[in-house]
């Protein structure tokens with residue numbers, strides 16, 4: 001006995017199978033096409049494990065790493081870090097972000113200060129304190145080095161984490177913890 005599937009009158013199960021396969025193919029194609037678009041428009045989470053937060057600009061918008069890394073090596077970029085504290089990030093000579101940032105908050109009386117690229121120092125305009133590029137005190141009256149944060153880049157987002165471990169500049173526990 002010969003079994004044949006008629007092309008003119010396909011069985012219901014064959015039609016269902018074809019419909020299912022067609023639908024699955026369309027869903028897979030559409031899903032893979034829409035995923036990058038959806039990922040672009042959905043903002044990343046703003047708090048990470050370990051107390052990390054996204055670096056933001058002064059308007060509160062996340063700053064992509066590529067925006068800061070477009071600046072020349074040696075640039076100190078100011079961002080809003082932990083608890084909104086102004087924080088300097090450094091573009092390294094290899095074009096990546098330094099894994100450490102320093103708070104723009106003078107340890108004398110809390111003034112903010114600019115980076116002086118000629119002297120390679122942070123120089124506080126309030127009472128003349130100076131810090132080296134790592135935030136060590138070069139000249140008082142500031143009593144303590146600048147607060148450190150950890151910096152990590154993931155998918156072009158900049159994450160700022162509290163620094164709770166030993167301060168590598170002093171070999172002691174961080175004074176700000």
Ligand code: FES
Nearest residue numbers: 106108109124127
């Ligand atoms: S607040 Fe910076 S030196 Fe006084």
